[in-house]
Amino acid sequence: MGPTVVMLVDDEVPFVETMTKRLAVRDLTVLNAFSGPEALEKLEKERHVDVIILDVKMPGMDGIETLREIKARYPLIEVIMLTGHGTIETAIEGMKLGAFDYLLKPTNIDQLMTKVQEARAKKRAHEDKIMQARLQEIALRRGD
Amino acid sequence: MENAQYYRSLSRNLVSIVIVVSFTPLLLIAALIGYSFETSYKGKSIAYLKETVKRNQQNIDVFLSEKLDYLKVLSRSYTFEELTDEKFLARKLAILQDAYGGVFVDLGVVNSQGIQVAYAGMFKLERADYSKAEWFKTAMKRTHFISDVFLGLRRSPHFIVSIKHNWRGEDYILRATVDFVQFNSLVENVRIGETGHAFIMNRAGEFQTKVGPETEANREFYMALLQKNGLKWEDGGLDAVSGVPSFTYSYWDSPYKEIILTGEGRRGGDDFVYIMTPLKSGEWVLVFQQDKSDAFRDLRRARFLALAILLLGGASIAVTAILVSRKMVSRIEMSDREKEMMNEQVIETGKLASVGELAAGIAHEINNPVAIMVEEAGWIEDLLRDETQMEASKLEEVKRALTQINTQGERCKEITHKLLSFARRTDPRVVEVNINEVLEEILSISEQRSKFSNVKLEKNLDPDLPHIMASPSELQQVFLNLINNSLDAIGTGGGTITVTSRLADDRLVVDVADTGTGMPKAILARIFEPFFTTKPVGKGTGLGLAICYGIIKKMGGDITVNSAVGVGTTMHVYLPVPKGAVP
Numbered sequence: 001m002g003p004t005v006v007m008l009v010d011d012e013v014p015f016v017e018t019m020t021k022r023l024a025v026r027d028l029t030v031l032n033a034f035s036g037p038e039a040l041e042k043l044e045k046e047r048h049v050d051v052i053i054l055d056v057k058m059p060g061m062d063g064i065e066t067l068r069e070i071k072a073r074y075p076l077i078e079v080i081m082l083t084g085h086g087t088i089e090t091a092i093e094g095m096k097l098g099a100f101d102y103l104l105k106p107t108n109i110d111q112l113m114t115k116v117q118e119a120r121a122k123k124r125a126h127e128d129k130i131m132q133a134r135l136q137e138i139a140l141r142r143g144d
Numbered sequence: 145m146e147n148a149q150y151y152r153s154l155s156r157n158l159v160s161i162v163i164v165v166s167f168t169p170l171l172l173i174a175a176l177i178g179y180s181f182e183t184s185y186k187g188k189s190i191a192y193l194k195e196t197v198k199r200n201q202q203n204i205d206v207f208l209s210e211k212l213d214y215l216k217v218l219s220r221s222y223t224f225e226e227l228t229d230e231k232f233l234a235r236k237l238a239i240l241q242d243a244y245g246g247v248f249v250d251l252g253v254v255n256s257q258g259i260q261v262a263y264a265g266m267f268k269l270e271r272a273d274y275s276k277a278e279w280f281k282t283a284m285k286r287t288h289f290i291s292d293v294f295l296g297l298r299r300s301p302h303f304i305v306s307i308k309h310n311w312r313g314e315d316y317i318l319r320a321t322v323d324f325v326q327f328n329s330l331v332e333n334v335r336i337g338e339t340g341h342a343f344i345m346n347r348a349g350e351f352q353t354k355v356g357p358e359t360e361a362n363r364e365f366y367m368a369l370l371q372k373n374g375l376k377w378e379d380g381g382l383d384a385v386s387g388v389p390s391f392t393y394s395y396w397d398s399p400y401k402e403i404i405l406t407g408e409g410r411r412g413g414d415d416f417v418y419i420m421t422p423l424k425s426g427e428w429v430l431v432f433q434q435d436k437s438d439a440f441r442d443l444r445r446a447r448f449l450a451l452a453i454l455l456l457g458g459a460s461i462a463v464t465a466i467l468v469s470r471k472m473v474s475r476i477e478m479s480d481r482e483k484e485m486m487n488e489q490v491i492e493t494g495k496l497a498s499v500g501e502l503a504a505g506i507a508h509e510i511n512n513p514v515a516i517m518v519e520e521a522g523w524i525e526d527l528l529r530d531e532t533q534m535e536a537s538k539l540e541e542v543k544r545a546l547t548q549i550n551t552q553g554e555r556c557k558e559i560t561h562k563l564l565s566f567a568r569r570t571d572p573r574v575v576e577v578n579i580n581e582v583l584e585e586i587l588s589i590s591e592q593r594s595k596f597s598n599v600k601l602e603k604n605l606d607p608d609l610p611h612i613m614a615s616p617s618e619l620q621q622v623f624l625n626l627i628n629n630s631l632d633a634i635g636t637g638g639g640t641i642t643v644t645s646r647l648a649d650d651r652l653v654v655d656v657a658d659t660g661t662g663m664p665k666a667i668l669a670r671i672f673e674p675f676f677t678t679k680p681v682g683k684g685t686g687l688g689l690a691i692c693y694g695i696i697k698k699m700g701g702d703i704t705v706n707s708a709v710g711v712g713t714t715m716h717v718y719l720p721v722p723k724g725a726v727p
Binding site: 012014015018019021022025057058059060062084105106107109 | 511512514515516517518519520522523526530545548551552595596598636
């Protein structure tokens with residue numbers, strides 16, 4: 001099992017930079033993007049991202065739109081929403097759209113780590129199930 | 145204070161309206177009725193007096209003609225010899241006196257030479273010579289004659305009634321003296337009211353009856369009057385007709401009837417009315433005179449009563465008007481004050497709403513630096529915990545993190561200050577305001593929200609604008625509302641908001657133009673109505689523009705809107721510039 005790959009999406013550059021460092025020292029491989037479109041672009045290249053930490057409020061393409069796009073393109077990637085107090089409704093909307101969970105900004109790093117791990121585990125579980133289903137399919141096909 | 149003056153003038157107007165409206169008909173009616181009443185009452189009074197005077201004229205004429213008739217009867221019934229018999233004459237006088245109660249004082253027969261040939265009476269006038277007397281001269285010219293009142297030989301006022309008769313080719317006169325007192329009482333009895341009295345004048349202006357000194361003083365007045373009216377009572381025809389035209393009573397149908405003069409005179413301080421009518425074929429005039437105040441006493445009383453009612457009524461109307469309008473104005477004042485308080489509350493509410501709209505953006509804006517600070521702090525913690533890294537680079541990293549924390553702290557401070565300047569209670573105090581400063585402030589606070597909506601904020605501010613007198617917090621509210629509306633109109637699609645300040649026609653104009661969805665006419669017509677909103681329930685209060693409108697109108701400004709669907713909307717705010725401030 002390789003390291004967990006996380007993508008951090010936020011328009012606040014200092015935030016992203018520091019968070020990247022902090023997550024990196026916690027043995028995560030961290031990619032970052034400063035806007036929705038940038039994130040989607042990078043995802044196109046880096047297919048093995050496990051968890052995306054996504055800020056809800058961003059100029060231009062906002063968190064919800066980005067989330068919708070991500071879920072449409074890469075349904076297996078788990079998304080953790082980061083939100084301010086004023087945008088909890090948006091976070092809930094995000095949950096409905098398939099986000100894994102949401103965290104209030106500023107976040108506790110340990111809490112974030114836990115969530116990331118959980119999200120990753122969920123993703124892995126999904127992938128395993130899919131794998132098994134495929135194997136079964138293959139087995140069934142062979143078996144007849 | 146301006147307000148106090150306004151309420152005072154309001155109260156004054158109310159009072160004057162009430163007074164004018166209630167007094168005008170009152171006075172008109174009073175004048176109208178008073179006039180017609182006075183006219184008709186005076187007419188009636190004069191008519192009554194006229195009747196009285198006519199009746200008395202008749203009485204006097206009858207009295208005189210009666211006396212004349214008796215002499216006529218005597219002269220026709222008896223011969224000259226019989227009449228000159230003094231015993232016979234005395235007997236006849238006794239009969240007359242018995243029948244007429246002493247009206248006849250004496251009887252006498254005067255021959256054509258003017259010598260009284262026979263006499264019966266209390267005075268010793270036998271053989272008296274009347275040849276020089278005025279009355280004798282006139283009496284000899286006429287068939288009958290009634291003299292003026294004179295003193296004569298007996299030195300007491302009397303007048304003579306005489307008949308000329310012819311006895312065997314020679315004229316003689318049968319004369320009788322009429323008691324002045326008796327005759328006088330006829331006239332004196334004509335008394336109406338306190339001052340109404342009658343008297344008789346001859347054409348020379350001599351009084352033929354007893355008069356008081358006041359009437360005496362009026363002599364000139366009546367003389368002038370007699371002359372002025374020409375008195376068609378010429379001598380002519382007096383001989384032919386009997387001396388007293390009213391004997392025949394055809395008098396009433398004669399032109400004399402018209403010679404009843406009525407009029408008003410003034411002597412000293414007293415106004416009086418008079419009525420004149422001729423007597424004795426115009427040789428005498430019967431005059432009735434009464435003080436006006438007496439003649440029209442009832443009228444005066446009625447007038448006084450009406451005036452008193454008018455004054456009392458007027459006073460009570462005025463008092464009521466003043467009290468009622470004062471009460472009303474104080475009510476109005478109170479409700480105005482309440483309205484003002486309500487207005488302030490509504491403005492406050494609206495402000496809270498617009499601040500609430502800002503809050504989301506602001507919260508996020510504060511949250512971001514806070515998040516960064518927390519992360520930096522966490523990073524430092526991480527660094528300190530991890531002992532594998534080299535000391536120097538670690539120190540460098542900590543320093544960087546601290547600087548970042550500082551920077552973000554500053555950012556927070558700025559944001560909170562901005563927010564605070566808005567969240568403060570609305571202060572309606574008017575001070576000198578530079579509109580551009582207000583606009584800059586609003587634009588900076590709206591920056592965050594517009595950034596998230598992809599809206600470009602453009603400003604086009606004229607730096608040479610005069611200062612205006614306004615409440616900065618109210619202005620902030622107005623422009624914050626307008627920019628919020630513009631942001632809402634643009635939505636998330638992106639666009640531009642242009643804020644322009646300029647001077648036009650002595651007014652300061654601020655245009656807030658957006659490239660939003662625009663509004664159809666149906667909505668445009670209602671945008672300033674309170675509680676009108678196009679936003680879904682729970683999203684908008686519908687108060688924003690209504691409050692803006694209220695604030696700007698209160699300042700003496702105006703707010704208008706141009707909008708085209710699909711193109712955008714421009715709000716124009718016109719603000720008054722104080723006189724003398726225009727460069």
